[in-house]
Amino acid sequence: MLRTLEIRDMLLIDRLDLAFQPGLNVLTGETGAGKSILLDSLGFVLGWRGRAELVRQGAQQGEVVAVFDLPQGHLARQILTEAGVPCEDELILRRVNTSDGRKTAWINDRRASGEVLRAVSETLVELHGQHDDRGFLDPKGHRAILDQFADHASLCQAVSAAWSQRQAAKRALGVAEAALEKAKAEESFLRHAVAELDKLAPEPGEEASLDVTRRMMQSGVRIRGDVARALALLGPDAAEGAMSDAVRWLDGVADQAEGRLEAPMEALTRAFDALSEAQAGVEAALEAMEFDPFDLERTEERLFAIRGLARKHSVAPDDLADFADELGKRLKALDAGAGNIADLQKVLGQSEEAYRRVAEELSQARRDAAARLDQAVSQELAPLKMERARFATAVTPEDPSADGVDAVEFTVATNPGAPAGPLGKIASGGELSRFMLALKVCLSETRGARTLIFDEIDRGVGGATADAVGRRLASLAEGGQVLVVTHSPQVAALGAYHWRVEKRVEGEMTLSTVVPLADAARVDEIARMVAGDRITDEARGAARALLSASR
16 A cells, blocks of 8 residues: 655645555645646656656756555565565655756665666556557557456466477577588588598697608608717727727827826727717617608608698687587488477477467466456446347457467447447447456456556546446445545545645746645535636535435
8 A cells, every 4th residue: 555655846746744544645736736747746756667757947956755555465576576675564655866967766775776766656556547558549558457356377387388298399400401401412522521531530739740740751861870970989890999009109208298198088089988978869860760761651651631621610629529420410310300290399389289279268267367357347348237138259360379269359238239449449338437447356356455546437438427437436446545636526425535736836946746635625615626716605515415325
């Protein structure tokens, strides 16, 4: 229930504090007094889309605060919990609009996004007017209204899930079929390339290793002769022999040289050791250069084969192994494609059958619910002085979708024998208001604990019909809360609480305000609604009679 509404610097309102009550709350006032401004301000704090310019001229920002009672089990509690907003028995919505257009919202002093704010507000308040085409007048919304009336939430979820699975299976089959067609187009290439790559079996890093080996072999061919000649010059027939002879000759005369040859002989010994070490190293290098000439040929052939395949397939030599794996998988997919397509076709068939079953179940439930809704609306039309009118919910086949296989449209016939037609085209203004009210009453038990707002839903009716509308609104407000903006004295007289919206001029500024009416002021307001600007004693008498009859 909406308990209080505080408005600061919004449109023509400078400061306004309203305390609403349970039951039927009526707001009246002359045309242009600002009733729509009040609803715009309420819609602003609830996150509804509305006017772009809301801040009162000359103010830096406008602000609206709405306080709701939130009973246990209310739908808003789950939304608040999922959004991480503290949830208590009192819910405070606050929204600020700066003069430069920025809007900021809070829920229980926590910053809230517009998405969360709107999700919460949908569980708190429902606005309905004669020209409201968001649900009742737009056939696109009739299916959702019927499902809500019948509480088809679980069935609708099952249909949506089955549709998603069907679509996923359909997409998977389409992808597999496209892949198979593409694979068939390149089958010859795949088989030749996979065979060629499998035969060569290249490995990552092999190209670099073969290149190093090849260059070593090539350099060995060029320098081996020089290395062999160098080794010969270091051997016994050359340097080694000459040094040995020198050592032997010096050793024979050393005793007679009085020590002068000791240092030279030690140096020759060290030189001899170094020569031996050099000789061993050159011999090892020469042995390393020993290779089969065919090894170089085989190495070059494999190196050139790897490089040739890499160029052919436009990949790096080190990527040939991965490329071969990829082509192999594509070839396996081609070979297994027919079986895979058959499996996917089976899955699609199963998902289509599952969707068909649950969609038909929902369709039958909708047809049954349509009959119940038609009966419920017909029962509501009699108290609204439309006992001869007919309301029918047409459920017709539609292309399958996530919402099922049904199109739903509300049709009416206002006179016996007259053809039925769309709700928004057949009914006159007053008749439309009563059809909508009847629908609203039928749906009220399924909508949860919401504050219902009717914006001039009684427009176009008067006399006994207006009284009937007022009494149905009063009945609807029992145990809940209904706010009605009305120009009908019959409806206003039935309100449990009455406010008048009026304008005043202060200096050069026009302001709008809302005044709660006590008994005497209420008589005058209803008399004004009866008689116009000039309130007569007869009008006051009529007002008192209406108020008396409403008790």
